[in-house]
Amino acid sequence: MTSTAPASERAVRYPPFGEFIALIALMMSIIALSIDNLLPAFVPIQHEFGLSHASEVQFIISSYMIGFAVSQLFYGPLSDAIGRRPSMLIGLAIYLAGTALAIVATSFETLLAARVVQGVGAAASRVLVMTIVRDRYHGQEMARVMSFVMMVFIIGPVIAPGSGALILLFGSWRLIFVSMLGLGLALLLWFLLRMPETLAPGNRMKPSAGAVLEGFRQCVTNRVTFGYxxxxxxxxxxxxxxxNSAQQILETDVYALGAWFPLVFGLIAAAMGIASFANAHLVRRMGPRRLSHICAVAFVLTALVLVLVSLFYGGHPPLVPFAILLASLNFLFSLSVPNFNALAMEPMGRIAGTASSIIGATTTALSAIFGLAVGQAFDGTVLPLAFGYLSFSLIGLAVIWWTERRLVLRRAGA
Structure with missing residues (x-):
């Protein structure tokens, strides 16, 4: 009896809170780093593969997002069946394979294929980070933990373009993929050594098609999960x-920042980190629902200001007000979307893995389509981006109203 007790304790012993946040945040950061690290390499990649138009390079983002979106549908059910830990290790191994293929790619088509494989592997982090947090925390505490995760996560977009540009000083764009390979290996080892299984044995689901379909049915028919x-x-x-538009708007065509692009991009992204820190405290006072709704309204109003300023200057507003408005939108984004995630996941209970898969796959696929449409509409001005912000956020606000309408009416009746 004395010999089995310590083993049982070790089996459920989690890393300290700070290490837990750092580990799962960095696991999630690999998603953004795999995108933003490459932004300064768009021009070298275009030249090496002889691409005729700069917009073609955007497909190294959309191809990654395709693999990232589709494969999320599998990691959730897989993790509900075999556990979070082995599912994450499988995803990291696939990510490393795609990264290695990108390093040796000899054609743009091979690079795009490698990016799809990378996305397939990185999807494990998107699904399982949310699922692991949902296994351990609920309600406002879950939203608070996700705020801390996002605060660390946002360091990636802040430093990634700068680190990518720095790497390019020492060699080709392939060295950026070498850095991704190193980070992936380090995270695999860290997770393997320090993160125990978070799925309780009693909550495991048999890997049957019927169980998966039932999980999908619950997600789609739950108004809160579906709406958010x-x-x-x-x-x-x-x-x-x-x-998708940042490199052409900031680095080359509109503002022609050149080597200053990573710095400006990082400063704009830094607003998200500040907001994530604020969200961790505000969500305990206001609750995720009220806070996210206020910020969603403020996001629409800020996007409207961006459109009006852009129109006033004929699509070429001065850099400083344009950057301030973008930073404000990023700030409001980080006070709303993490809380939307918590609200969407909250009703899902024991099918958290499947729910996280559906939410992740749907949001990734749709946002990739929306983002690619905005990027491909680039016309040498900031107007397509500004109108994208306004139209998508306005529709999103209408969806939130639809989602919450029944609850509002019930409260009003009471």
Whole structure:
């Protein structure tokens, strides 16, 4: 009896809170780093593969997002059946394989294929980070933990373009993928050594098609989960439109910042980190629902100001007000979308893995389509981006109203 007790304790012993946040946040950061690290490499990649138009390079983002979106549908059910830990390790192994293929790619088509494989592997982090947090925390505490995760996560977009540009000083764009390989290996080892299984044995689901379909049915028919999934998709679509357009708007065509692009991009992204820190405290006072709704309204109003300023200057507003408005939108994004995630996941209980898969796959696929549409609409001005922010956020606000309408009416009747 004395010999088995310590083993049982070790089996459920989690890392300290700070290490837990750092580990799962960095696991999630690999998603953004795999996108933003490459932004300064768009021009070298275009030249090496002889691409005729700069917009073609955007497909290294959309191909990654395709693999990232589709494969999320599998990691949740897989993790509900075999556990979070082995599912995450499988995803990291696939990510490393795709990264290695990208390093040796000899054609643009091979690079795109490698990016799809990378996305398939990185999807494990998107699904399982949310699921692991949902296994351990609920309600406002879950929203608070996700705020801390996002606060660490946002360091990626802040430093990634700068680190990518720095790496390019020492060699080709392939070295950026070498850095991704190193980070992936380090995270695999860290997770393997320090993160125990978080899925309780009694909550495991048999890997049957019927159980998976039932999980899908619950997600789709739950008004809160379905509605906030659509709202996340639309809000995330604004961010993907910005990421697709950022290199052409900031570095080359509109503002021609050149070597200053990583710094400005990082400063704009830093607002998200500040907001994530604020959200961790505000969500305990106001609750995720009230806080996210206020910020969603403020997001629409700020997007409207961006459109009006952009129109006033004929699509070429001065850099400083444009950057301030983008930073404000990023700030409001980080006070709303993480809370939308918590609200969407809250009703799902024991099917958290499947729910996280559906939410992740849907939001990624739709936001990638929205973002690519904005990026491909680039016309040498900031107007397509500005109108993308306004239209997507306005529709998202309408979806939130639809989602919450029944609850509002019930409260009003009471």
């Amino acid at each position: 999934t659509l709202a996340i998709s639309l809000m995330l679509g604004t961010l993907m439109g910005y990421i």
